[in-house]
Amino acid sequence: MKLELKGITKSFGALIANDHIDLVVESGEIHSLLGENGAGKSTLMNVLYGLYEPTAGEILVDDKTVKFSGPADAMAAGIGMVHQHFMLVPVFTVAENVALGAESTGPGGILNLEETRRKIREISARFGFDVDPDALVEELPVGVQQRVEIIKALVRNAKILILDEPTAVLTPQETDELMDIMRQLKAGGTSIVFISHKLREVKAVSDTITVIRRGKVVGSADPSAATTELASMMVGRSVSLTLDKADAEPGPVTFKVTNLTVMNDAGQRLLDDVTFSVADGEILAVAGVQGNGQTELTEAVLGLHKHVQGSIVLDGNELVGRSVRQVLDAGVGFVPEDRQDDGLVGEFSIAENLVLDLYKKEPYSKFGSMNRAVIAKNAEAKVAEFDVRTQSSQDAADTLSGGNQQKVVLARELARPLKLFIASQPTRGVDVGSIEFLHKRIVAERDAGTPVIIVSTELDEVLELGDRIAVLFAGKLMGIVPGKSSRELLGLMMAGLPADEARAQLDGTVAGTAGTTPAGTAGTTEGERS
Amino acid sequence: MSETQKVKDPTPPVKESQGSQVVREIMSGNAVISVLAVVVALVIGGILIAVTDPRVSTASGYFFADPGATFSAIWSSVSEAYGALWRGATYDPTARTWQGQLGIFETLTFATPLILSGLAVTLAFRAGLFNIGAQGQIILGAAFAGAVGFGMHLPPVIHLLAVILAGAIGGAIWGGIAGFLKAKTGAHEVIVTIMLNYIAISLVLYLLKNQLKDPTSTNPISPQMDANAMFPLLLGPNFRVHAGLIVAILAVIGVGWLLNRSTLGFEYRAIGANPKAARTAGMLVSRGYITVMLISGALAGLAGVAQIAGTEKSLDSEIAGSIGFDAITVALLGRSKPWGTFFAALLFGAFKAGGTSMAVNADVSIDIVAVVQSLIVLFIAAPPLIRSIFRIKAARREGASA
Numbered sequence: 028m029k030l031e032l033k034g035i036t037k038s039f040g041a042l043i044a045n046d047h048i049d050l051v052v053e054s055g056e057i058h059s060l061l062g063e064n065g066a067g068k069s070t071l072m073n074v075l076y077g078l079y080e081p082t083a084g085e086i087l088v089d090d091k092t093v094k095f096s097g098p099a100d101a102m103a104a105g106i107g108m109v110h111q112h113f114m115l116v117p118v119f120t121v122a123e124n125v126a127l128g129a130e131s132t133g134p135g136g137i138l139n140l141e142e143t144r145r146k147i148r149e150i151s152a153r154f155g156f157d158v159d160p161d162a163l164v165e166e167l168p169v170g171v172q173q174r175v176e177i178i179k180a181l182v183r184n185a186k187i188l189i190l191d192e193p194t195a196v197l198t199p200q201e202t203d204e205l206m207d208i209m210r211q212l213k214a215g216g217t218s219i220v221f222i223s224h225k226l227r228e229v230k231a232v233s234d235t236i237t238v239i240r241r242g243k244v245v246g247s248a249d250p251s252a253a254t255t256e257l258a259s260m261m262v263g264r265s266v267s268l269t270l271d272k273a274d275a276e277p278g279p280v281t282f283k284v285t286n287l288t289v290m291n292d293a294g295q296r297l298l299d300d301v302t303f304s305v306a307d308g309e310i311l312a313v314a315g316v317q318g319n320g321q322t323e324l325t326e327a328v329l330g331l332h333k334h335v336q337g338s339i340v341l342d343g344n345e346l347v348g349r350s351v352r353q354v355l356d357a358g359v360g361f362v363p364e365d366r367q368d369d370g371l372v373g374e375f376s377i378a379e380n381l382v383l384d385l386y387k388k389e390p391y392s393k394f395g396s397m398n399r400a401v402i403a404k405n406a407e408a409k410v411a412e413f414d415v416r417t418q419s420s421q422d423a424a425d426t427l428s429g430g431n432q433q434k435v436v437l438a439r440e441l442a443r444p445l446k447l448f449i450a451s452q453p454t455r456g457v458d459v460g461s462i463e464f465l466h467k468r469i470v471a472e473r474d475a476g477t478p479v480i481i482v483s484t485e486l487d488e489v490l491e492l493g494d495r496i497a498v499l500f501a502g503k504l505m506g507i508v509p510g511k512s513s514r515e516l517l518g519l520m521m522a523g524l525p526a527d528e529a530r531a532q533l534d535g536t537v538a539g540t541a542g543t544t545p546a547g548t549a550g551t552t553e554g555e556r557s
Numbered sequence: 558m559s560e561t562q563k564v565k566d567p568t569p570p571v572k573e574s575q576g577s578q579v580v581r582e583i584m585s586g587n588a589v590i591s592v593l594a595v596v597v598a599l600v601i602g603g604i605l606i607a608v609t610d611p612r613v614s615t616a617s618g619y620f621f622a623d624p625g626a627t628f629s630a631i632w633s634s635v636s637e638a639y640g641a642l643w644r645g646a647t648y649d650p651t652a653r654t655w656q657g658q659l660g661i662f663e664t665l666t667f668a669t670p671l672i673l674s675g676l677a678v679t680l681a682f683r684a685g686l687f688n689i690g691a692q693g694q695i696i697l698g699a700a701f702a703g704a705v706g707f708g709m710h711l712p713p714v715i716h717l718l719a720v721i722l723a724g725a726i727g728g729a730i731w732g733g734i735a736g737f738l739k740a741k742t743g744a745h746e747v748i749v750t751i752m753l754n755y756i757a758i759s760l761v762l763y764l765l766k767n768q769l770k771d772p773t774s775t776n777p778i779s780p781q782m783d784a785n786a787m788f789p790l791l792l793g794p795n796f797r798v799h800a801g802l803i804v805a806i807l808a809v810i811g812v813g814w815l816l817n818r819s820t821l822g823f824e825y826r827a828i829g830a831n832p833k834a835a836r837t838a839g840m841l842v843s844r845g846y847i848t849v850m851l852i853s854g855a856l857a858g859l860a861g862v863a864q865i866a867g868t869e870k871s872l873d874s875e876i877a878g879s880i881g882f883d884a885i886t887v888a889l890l891g892r893s894k895p896w897g898t899f900f901a902a903l904l905f906g907a908f909k910a911g912g913t914s915m916a917v918n919a920d921v922s923i924d925i926v927a928v929v930q931s932l933i934v935l936f937i938a939a940p941p942l943i944r945s946i947f948r949i950k951a952a953r954r955e956g957a958s959a
Contacts, residue, residue, distance in 0.1 A: 331836065352839035361837065369837040372830045383827065384838035392820045399818075 028089055028105055028186035028218060029054050030075075035084035037067075037074050044070040046242040047084070052187060052218050057209055059221045059229040061248075062239035063261055063458040065428055068222045069111075071239070072189050075220075076108045077101040107180025108189040113172055117165035122147060124164055125179050146182050154211050169316075170201035177208070187218045194228055198316050199486055199518035206232045224261070224459075226254050227487070262460045270466050275473065275494040278307030282447050282478045287337035289323040289502075297323040299502040300337075305447075305478040310469070312493025312510075313482040316521055320502035321482045322364055325451050328480075329361050330354045342446055355384055358446030360472075362436050362453055364482070366429075370436040373425030377417060378406035380424045381439050409438040414464065430461030437465060441472060448472050451482040466492060486514060498526075505529075588897065591890050593943050595904065598932035603635040605928060606921055610634040638921040645914020646907035660910050662798040668906030669798075669867060670695070672805040673860035674884035675891060675898040676812050677732070681746075681853040682893045683816055684845060685829035690735055690750025691857040692881025693757030694728040698858025699865040700761050701727025703779050703872035704769065706786035706865065716785035717866070721804070724862030725855040731757060732854015733847060740843030746850070754881070762874045769872060779872035788867045801863035806899075808856060813895040815852075825849050857881070886930065889937050905930070 030052040037045040044067045052058045062068045073079045075086060077095030085092050088104050095101045098108075115124050126143040133139045140160075147160040156174050164172060173193060180188055190209075194202045209219055209232055223229050229236055229250070236248045238260040245260055259265045282305045289298035298320040305311045315321055327335050330351045339346040346354055355361070363369035371380050382391045382402055390401045406420035413434040417427060424432060433453065440448070450469060454462045469492060473479045483489050489496055496512060498505040498520035506526025508516065519529035607613050607630075616623075616630040644651070645660045652658040674691040681688035702724035711719055731753055738744040761769075765777035773780075788799035816822040827835040828845045836842050864876050887905055891897030912926035936943050 329837070350839070350841070351836065352841070355839045363837050368831070369833050372827050372834050374830050375827065379823070383834065386823050387820055395820050396818055397820055397823060 030106070030187050030218065031087040031090070032071070032075065033085050033087065035071065035074055035086070036082045037070055037079055038082045044242050045074065045081075048239070048242075048244050050237055050244065052220060053235075054186075054218055055213055055216050056234040057213050057219045057221055057232055059223060059233035059236045060239060061223065061226070061229050061236055061257060061261055063224055064456045065458070066239045066261075067242040068239055069191055070242075072108065072191060072220065072222060075101065076106060076189065102183050102185070105184060105186035106189065107177075107183060107185025107187070109173065109176040109180065109191065109193060111192045111195060113176055115164050115172060115175060118163065120161050120163055121158055121167075121175050121178075122160040124175060125160075125182050129183060143182070147178055150178050150181050153215070154208060156208070168201075169196050170198075170204065173197070173205065174208070177212075181217075185217070187220065188212065189220045189222070191222045192224075193221070194223065194225060196317065198521045199514050200522060202228065225487075226257050226261075229257070230254065258459055262458065264460070266459055266463055270463075270470065270491050272470050272491075273474070275309045277309040277494070278476060280304045280306045281342050282480075283338075283340045284328075285338045285340070287324070287327060287335070287339060289320070289327045289332050290334040290336075292334070294334075297502050298327065298499075301499075301502075301504045303497055303504065303507060305480060307478055308473055308476045310473050310479040310481055310492050310494045311507075312489040312496045313480060313499060314486065314489040314493075314496055314517055314521060315484065315499040317484050319499045319521075321484075321499055322451065323502070324499070325361070325364070325449050325480070325482055328354070328447075328449060329359065358444065360440035360443070360445040360448040360477075362433075362440055362450035364451035364455075366432050366436050367425070371424045371432055374423050376406075377410065377415065377420045377422060377424055377427070377435055378402050380435055381406050381409050381420075381442075383439060385439070385442065409435075409442070413438040413468075428458070429455075430457040430465075433457050433465060434461065437468060441468065445472065445477045447480070448477050449480045449482075452484065453481060454483075454485070454488060462488075486517060489517070490514070588892060590943050591892060591897070591901070591937065593947055594890070594933050594936035597936050597943065597946060598929045599639070601932055602925055602929040603639065606635050606638045606925055607631045609922070638915055638919040638925070641917075641919040641921075642908075642911035642915040642926075644911070645918070646911030649914065651918075656795045659796070660914065662792060662796040663910035664903065664906040665802055666797045666799070666868060666906070667909040668902045669801045669805050670860040670863040670880050671883055671887050671902035671905050672899055673801075673808055673863060674857045674880055675887035675902050676808055676895060677728075677853045677856035677860070678884050678888035679891065679893045679895065679898045680812055680816070680825075680856065681732075681849055682888060683822075683829050684825035684849040685832060686736070686739065686746045686846065686850065686853075688732065688735070688750055688850070688853050688857075689747050689885065690732065690753050690854075690881075691860070691884040692877050693750065693754040694731045694854045694857030695861040695864065695877040695881050696754075696757040696761050697731040698724040698728035698855075698861025699869075699872055699876045700764060700769070700861075701858070702786075702862045703782065703865050706782035707780040707871070710783055711785060713785045716783060717788065720782075720786045720866050721859065721862050724858045724865075726858065728858020728861060729851045729855040732850040732852075732857065735854075736847040736850025739850070740846040746846075758874060761872070761876075765872065765874060771871070777874060781871045782866060786866060787870070788863070797868055799863075799867040801859075801867040804859060805863065808859065809895045809899045812856070816895065821848070857884070860884070883930070886934050886937075890933060 032048055032050040035045050035048045036043065048071055060068045070079065074081045077097045077100050086095070087093065093104055116127065122140045122143045125147055126140055131139050131142050144160040147158065150156065151158045156178065158171060158174055158178065164175060177188065193205060197205060209221065212219060221229070221232065233250045236250060236257070238245050238248060238257070240261060240263055248257055248260065284304065285302050287298060287301045288296060290296055301324065303311070313321055313324065323332065326332050328339055328346060330346065330349050335347050337347065341357055341359065344357060346357065367373060372383065382405065385391055386397065390398060392398055403420065410417065410420050415431050415434045417431065424435060427435065453469060454465055457465065469479060469481065481492050493510045495507050495510055496517065497507045498517060500521060500523045505520040505524065508526055515533055516529055519532060520526060524532065613627065613630045613634055616627040620627050646664045647661045649658050649660055674695055677691050677694065678688050702720045705723040706720045709719070735746045735749040735753060738749050739746045762777060765779060769779045771778055771780040788801045790796065791798050791800060791802065816826065824835065824840050824845055827838070827840060828842050832842050860880060861877065865872055869876060883905055887901040888898055890901035908926050908930060912923045915921050916923040
């Protein structure tokens with residue numbers, strides 16, 4: 028099936044998210060949409076999926092104009108979509124989820140899942156999905172849940188599959204598996220639109236690459252194009268993707284975490300007996316798939332968690348049991364994982380956000396009264412220094428793009444002399460151009476002799492910044508490995524193998540078996556159930 | 558059609574509970590919406606005045622014979638009513654006494670407790686708390702002020718200051734309970750303050766039948782305040798407007814400074830706009846909840862002082878009237894800004910002062926005023942309604958949502 032978008036324009040008020048986009052997806056090809064966050068990729072796909080009505084332009088399926096007034100129309104026309112955030116009911120089984128919205132019923136409206144089960148088994152067998160129709164979705168690993176989403180689309184006879192940032196939630200191994208699946212689907216005649224901002228993946232799997240920038244198609248590229256070339260197309264100027272980072276010159280160890288355990292209210296261990304230390308002038312990168320205790324680790328240091336055992340020592344002072352204020356005053360700079368939720372007050376001005384945790388200090392305030400002139404002057408200086416793109420530092424912080432918001436948070440946290448700098452997902456949702464800048468600032472802080480902890484789920488970032496890399500899995504430390512370790516090693520550790528076992532597996536066996544670990548786990552659950 | 562439209566609208570990411578999102582939108586809309594809400598409410602009020610006027614219905618009986626008569630009847634009925642309302646609230650040259658001519662001072666008198674209690678709601682709201690309990694806090698403030706006012710006998714000035722302080726403390730205790738429960742147990746302040754309203758009424762009624770009862774009266778009413786304990790009248794005995802108005806204006810200036818200039822207000826606003834970010838920035842969110850409710854309660858308590866030491870002289874169970882609830886409307890209409898609240902309170906004071914004049918001089922039921930007030934709430938609470946009436950584009954912030 029051939030899909031063509033002609034002159035698609037979508038505007039929200041004054042904002043034009045898509046500007047006359049032309050796109051042709053040929054039958055049986057993997058077509059990548061490459062663009063930064065906010066470039067308009069998802070908007071375009073939502074138009075295609077019938078979620079948004081285009082302001083102008085038309086959609087052609089097999090050279091015939093179609094009009095979608097909702098996802099149901101798009102599905103009927105053979106278009107399926109796997110959203111970045113899965114649309115699954117966690118407490119339903121795979122079959123129930125797949126049937127949802129297109130249930131076949133017997134007499135008296137009784138649900139008949141047999142047909143759905145059969146289809147799931149058929150598709151599973153054909154593409155080697157290894158999915159049990161009767162497994163509960165919430166018990167499946169993320170990679171398998173994603174396959175359920177794909178099955179959902181295939182059961183509805185999707186000829187074109189849209190995958191919206193599908194690798195964001197996957198381990199490197201799961202990503203490789205997904206790419207295999209994409210190739211198989213393509214061999215079976217399904218076209219795939221693959222949305223991503225990760226150059227490596229796009230290059231690995233695409234037949235055609237279309238680059239979108241600020242709502243416009245800026246060109247198409249061949250997968251064999253150089254990574255830097257793709258990056259410059261995406262950003263609109265030349266970017267250097269590799270950080271010129273000198274080797275760390277670690278000083279004395281001033282930050283030590285010993286036997287740290289963090290529990291939730293129910294007593295469940297979110298972080299389990301973690302011990303490590305960071306030296307002055309060194310970056311420790313903490314890797315792991317989202318939700319394996321990284322958030323808890325950083326929040327425990329800052330004093331945001333109630334149930335913390337163990338010890339966190341900075342410069343000889345115990346931090347456990349102190350308030351956030353005291354921890355910040357002890358010289359900890361903290362960039363939270365979710366800048367909009369925890370890092371900024373959206374309706375406050377940029378200037379106010381730049382003093383969000385400094386407002387009580389002179390010269391920003393005196394005798395309980397804020398000094399607006401000083402705060403405004405500080406904002407001007409920081410906006411210039413960190414190249415925050417804004418019309419005025421008095422604009423509300425939520426008018427800024429993600430990258431610029433992150434610059435504001437970083438500018439604030441790096442403003443005072445630090446004894447420890449912690450940044451969680453410092454470049455999530457940030458454009459490639461800003462990433463370069465933010466990384467340089469973080470390395471500069473390291474070079475100034477501050478111990479730095481970076482938590483990131485992006486392996487590229489971990490490898491780029493980390494002088495040493497710690498991997499967390501299910502709240503446990505899988506080990507700390509040198510900064511230049513292989514992706515395969517880190518991937519195995521992220522999937523739950525301690526460092527030595529992961530090394531042994533890589534040394535002892537062929538690389539092929541290593542990739543099957545997550546699928547193998549899923550297989551066991553399935554075996555127990557059937 | 559509207560249903561599909563809804564689906565297509567890009568929804569902004571919901572970061573907080575749906576309810577507080579709605580309240581936030583209502584409270585932080587722009588001033589244009591407030592003004593238009595009042596205008597539309599007055600127009601609808603005018604329609605109600607016209608259809609209930611017998612002259613209009615008589616004229617409409619021969620509408621096709623003489624349509625002009627109907628329109629002139631409508632015009633005279635509505636203009637008489639609103640004219641009487643306006644004159645009653647400001648200046649009425651037709652009134653028999655010269656005191657009666659100057660309704661503007663009655664407006665200021667009615668506005669005084671509304672300003673103070675409106676500020677209470679405004680301040681709490683800016684810290685993210687919806688203080689429905691101004692009513693209870695006013696009652697407690699009035700009771701404390703009364704206890705000092707008629708229970709103690711102190712020299713001039715000192716006695717009044719003691720009364721003001723006592724009233725503020727009474728309100729602060731009542732507000733502080735809600736803040737404390739919110740901070741320590743997470744109990745929702747809306748529920749707690751509503752319940753505290755009931756407790757306040759029953760408590761004061763109990764006290765009025767026992768400890769605070771005027772021994773010479775059979776009714777549940779307190780003795781009269783000492784003369785020293787009363788706010789001095791600003792314009793002599795002919796007008797009720799009293800020095801509580803000055804307290805109220807000072808409070809507007811004070812709350813304005815607190816919210817916009819002080820570090821404490823910076824904390825309150827940060828907590829109100831994004832408590833998680835405030836916590837991450839080292840602010841003590843729970844302490845903020847407690848202190849802001851103490852200050853908010855104290856402001857409402859001062860409204861109670863304005864009642865008992867300004868106009869009422871003695872405590873009874875009706876001391877707060879509907880001020881505590883009007884205060885919510887006033888804060889809504891004032892867009893939770895101190896000066897906005899001030900002007901909204903003036904408007905409501907004017908409604909109260911002019912309503913009587915309208916009932917007497919234009920023979921229009923005083924209930925119309927209540928209807929107009931309620932309509933204002935309705936239109937403010939439904940900004941999309943006003944927007945669609947006047948075709949105002951919603952100033953939405955939308956990202957490219959890629």
